[in-house]
Amino acid sequence: MIRFIFNRFLQGLLVLFALYTITFFLAKAMPGEPFTSEKNVSEFTKQNLRKLYGLDKSLPEQYFRYPYRVLTQGDFGVSSSKGKPVRDIIANSFPVSLVLGLGALGFAVGIGIPLGILAAIRKNTWVDWGLMGFAMIGICVPAFTIGPLLQILVAANVPWLKVAGWGSPQDFLLPAFTLGLVSAAYLARLTRGGILEILSQDFIRTAHAKGLSPTTVILKHSLRGGLLPSVAYLGPAFAALISGSFIVESIFLVPGMGQHFVNAAVSRDEFLLLGVSMFFGFLIIVMNLFSDILTGVLDPRVRMGKEGA
Amino acid sequence: MATAEQTSEPQKAENMHSAPSSLSKDAWLRMKKNKVAMVSLGVFIVMIVLCFAMAWKCKDPNIINLTNKFAAPSAEHWFGTDALGRDLFSRILYGGQISMLVGLVATFVSVCIGVTYGSISGFAGGRTDAFMMRVVDILLSIPFLVLVIVLQAVLKDWSSDTSAWFVETLKWKKDFSDRLTNIIPLFFALGIFGWLTLARIVRAQVLSIKEREFIEAAHALGYSNSRILFRHIIPNTLGPTVVYATLTVPSFIMYEATLSYLGLGVKPPNSSWGILIKEGANYMETHPELLLLPGFFFSLTLFALNFLGDGLRDALDVKASKD
């Protein structure tokens, strides 16, 4: 197992490096510059600004300078749009996104998986259809509709819930719910599908033959295997949840990390863009690793460590 | 012609037919028994007919009438009008064309890629699997918006040039040609990212399935790897695949709205369900019908697709029919 994790760690470094290269060149390919402004920014000023941010150097120089600085000094550069070190920006915004994401995950798992299990138990009955219909609502009603609806209907009428903001402990409830609802729907459907997949296997027939009740069969025997698709889905989904969501953060005024992905791209803020992208890549690597380990735990037949996968 | 698993499973009396019938006929019969799936199929067909066939009979969805905004439903405008006085009903129908096209085609493409990629990765295992999954990791982390902005800049001229070529050489109508070339970049953008999570899901399934006894048996019987993969393993991953596919359609439809706003999709004044919903959401307090009506069509189609997908999966799953 240790060897497996160590291997993945090394692979992760390669992934980050490839990601850096792709993101670096993509960012350079975008039209416009960090200092594109509607005002009359003279060429003269632009040249000075480029010098300030190290953007006047040649492309290869810039390309190598960044990882060099990151690895030797932990310096992720200064954001050209916010004037602050990228490291500080991420350090300030990630904890917020983490809280929001964990809350969303809580809602997603707490609502989605039980719903999926129940639907599988009562397959093809009104319970099943009703629950799946409910899950589909989570998918069909996008965040930019749910969010404002919650603001108008819930927050406006409940005194201790604010419409937007992130100061009091209960502020995370509405945004976390909005964010987690889609994942809840996915989890409900994937769990139900995964369990049903398992149910058709031989060892289930054996369990039935033994006289175990259908519910026991499902929960005790098919749950582990049935969760495989959900776990595979949760890898990237969790990474996405805890790195924030631009829409939810915008609607509920949450100072998280999600908005930086969008704003950095729009402002052509290369250092911030690289910083959050690398960070997100790191999260993806870690979450996918957890997801794979969990897969091996749920289904011991899956030989995780041995393959070096 | 029996496959390994069919011969190993005993059949219950009720499902034995007097004469051997084809798999698809069996599947159809099973589907018919599933009420919800049949209703969904009906709804889905109605939706397609509405959007593709009936739409042409409706008014022009792009005619603006600034003096008749937000009109209530009337004989002339069945669903009333929108913020610029355009007929809401026909906008929804025309919008459905784009949304369904994009949703279904893009999903189909991404399912094909995702299933193939994920099953090869899971089946191969070892270093190949590791490499393939790391590529997925990389693609998952690439900032999507940056890619969209670059694509928009790169494909902006390509769209109009290709459209002009279509008009000249293939003699297509300009309007149709424009609309088509405008949404091709969409497929590009969605195609690059849409299949990643599905690949992971399929891979997880395959990793589990390939350890099962019947696969061992297949190996023992001397079947080639590709035969095992495509005929024995992949069919058993259909469950979660179908589920995920029905989940992908709506997300692609909503993505299309975002991409269109950034210049990579539907050009104004043409619309789509995603765009109608996005714009309608801003009128939540004042004219909720602008959100609810397109939202209803969108949701209804997806509900139908969802139950249809479940029904299809049940019908095609030979093993599940036993119990």
Next chain:
Amino acid sequence: MKTFRNLFVITQSLLLASILLLQTGCEGETTVDKATREGIFLMGNSAEPKDLDPHIVSGVLENNIISSLFEGLVLEHPSKDGVALPGVAEEWYPEDKENPTTWIFKLRKEAKWSDGHPLTAEDFLFSFRRILTPELASDYAFMLFYIRDAEAYHKSQRAYLLCREEEDFPVEWESLKDVDFGPNDEAEEDLFNRKGLDLLTAKELEELIKEPKLFEWPESVTEEVRNLILEKSLEFAKSGKKIWDLIDFGATAPDPHTLKVELNAPLPFLPEVTKHYTWFPVPKHAVLKHGRMSERFTDWTKAENLVCNGPFVLKSWVFNDHIEVERNPKYWDAENVQLNGVRFLPIANLFTECRMFFNNQLHVTYTLAPELIEYAKLHYAKNLRNELYLGTYFIRTNTTRKPFDDPRVRLAFSMALDQKAIIDNVLQGGQKPATGLVPAFSGYPDANMVKFDPEGAKKLLAEAGYPGGKGLPDIEYLTVDKETSKAVGEAMQAIWKEHLGANIEIVQMEWTSYITNMFDLNYDLAAGGWIGDYMDPLTFLDMWMKGAGNNRTGWSSEEFENILKEASAATNAKDRYTLLSKAEKLFLSERPILPLYYYSRNYLLHKDVKNWHPLLLDHHPWKYVKLQRD
């Protein structure tokens, strides 16, 4: 199985319990109630400011915060446009009333910084120099170019400064205006034109003298002149002297409490210009404590370090969450400041901002989404503010390519634009149709040239060779990814189709791509607008000079520029306005832009807010604003 069910019940009841528990923590007082009681003003401020350093930023939202912390020479009047109240300066007057080229500002002796340090004319000199320092790369430095030699210093115009001293300089400096003294982005890679003659180092100059081909001169410049310029530049570069030593900077301090500003030309409205934050003083002692004068984003603007001279001081700055300022006891007029503090909230989402206002979380919003104007009129009519704003929204045309290279086509498109229909039906914000380029204000006559005339438009278009719109090339209208921009575009699309038979295609893109495409003249029509920086028509007119940074249409006219030059030399305010109006009319007769409407600000204001009056520039002087519950 039982355990599962139990677990389920337990988690659900825990959730319920916590919800109920939290319920008990409410007081019944809304956020706004509490804030009014405490005298803290809650303002929606659209986004996080780039910084609080007046010399680095260039936005409107930054102005709201900066004007609470710093005070300039003169102050905005709370209710009257174009009137200046004493700020740091008690008195101000031109030395010669007939020819306002030199201004004197008498600073009050009791003026202090928030740390007790006295505020003197030295601070102003330091500040002016700082914003003009090239290394600081301020993109708003041009606001100070009225000061003598300010532009020359900022742009390091070494050659000009050296040669103007030369009595026997062979030619008029004007004749050299095409020389690449400054950086030329479009020059060939290996030529020194890329860098600019004035910015070459001694070594590069030596290289150039040896190898003259490394710099491309315009044909008209004689060899004699070239060598003279190179020699002098090299001599100076070797001497190690600074540009600052070469100039005769127009701002001086005859004594610690007098500021003398000598301008390039007479400017009757200089006090209006000094209301802008680019003219604000920054504390020399505090700035230099945290870095060099030309360093950007140093720690001097951090909450614990910021020293300022306005009615408030910086209390806290929580990134992306809020900025709070509190009373400055050392402010010279502290006893007249009504508020105890202001809290700025960076709310980017328009709808969230409105809903926060509806939910009693804000005293004022930054804006009001057009989609919600109807709702606000119904339920919040008393809070709705609809005020004229000094700005014009117009459509730029690309005059460098067909079909808008032909002024008749431009005029046709402008005349076919039903401004009123768009304003009343799409924008609904009470904007006024733009009858010219410059919005009317006292003394300046409205141009009254832009009118909706579809018949005339049709005729003109036919005259230009496109009867009924036939033969028009594909026209692209560039705009941003906002819903309102799209709606306006769609309305115009329909209007032009109806009246001219023209088909335009709407191309949306995100903001930076939009600006870049516009700058690169990669469009046919582009959405745009301009907001005045100060109360004078010139701010709308001088942007159309050839090569001016904000032009972006490819249009220019020598006659237009001559009139502007005449106007700048005018000594009489009335004559000046007449000349500016003449220039505007000339501009409008060629119509390189299609004016759509004069801006109107729509926002929501809480009834507790007093002394908040409609102002054309929307800069409300903080010291007069009051919160009072009736």
